[in-house]
Amino acid sequence: MANDTNSFRSPIGRARGLGPAKSGVHHWLAYRIGAAGLAVLTILFVIQVLCLVGAPYEQVIATFKQPYPVILTVLFLGFTFHHAAYGMQEVYEDYIQGKLAKLTAIALTKGLALVLFLASSFAVLKIAFGA
Numbered sequence: 001m002a003n004d005t006n007s008f009r010s011p012i013g014r015a016r017g018l019g020p021a022k023s024g025v026h027h028w029l030a031y032r033i034g035a036a037g038l039a040v041l042t043i044l045f046v047i048q049v050l051c052l053v054g055a056p057y058e059q060v061i062a063t064f065k066q067p068y069p070v071i072l073t074v075l076f077l078g079f080t081f082h083h084a085a086y087g088m089q090e091v092y093e094d095y096i097q098g099k100l101a102k103l104t105a106i107a108l109t110k111g112l113a114l115v116l117f118l119a120s121s122f123a124v125l126k127i128a129f130g131a
Contacts, residue, residue, distance in 0.1 A: 031086060038079040045076040061127060070128040077120050085113035 048069055052060050063069050088109045096102040 031083075031090075034079060034083055034086070038076075038083050041072065041076045041079050044072055048072060064124065064127045065130070070124060073124050074121050077117055077124070081113040081117040085110050 052063060055063075064073075089106050092102050092105045092109070096105055
């Protein structure tokens with residue numbers, strides 16, 4: 001394309017299909033749906049915790065031997081760490097200039113989120129299964 005000024009295509013027509021604009025809507029929508037799910041899970045998790053405030057140790061352990069609180073807590077942890085890592089990725093993409101530094105920061109953040117999720121889920125499951 002030697003001279004774009006003589007083209008009959010509009011600027012948007014020439015730009016369409018180029019760059020990251022193809023997947024931007026998907027990422028935006030996925031982030032919003034995840035945030036909505038996290039909002040619901042947060043409300044349910046806070047209600048669960050408030051019901052256990054002041055309860056004796058044995059009652060808390062008995063509560064986490066039931067499937068609903070365990071599933072709710074593990075889902076809450078998964079959504080929380082995923083949302084946090086994804087949010088930090090957005091920050092890195094906006095403010096870190098070097099490609100290698102950006103990819104390193106994103107990979108370390110996702111790795112840390114995964115490790116924290118696995119450790120916290122393991123703790124909840126350990127209580128649930130009495131190990």
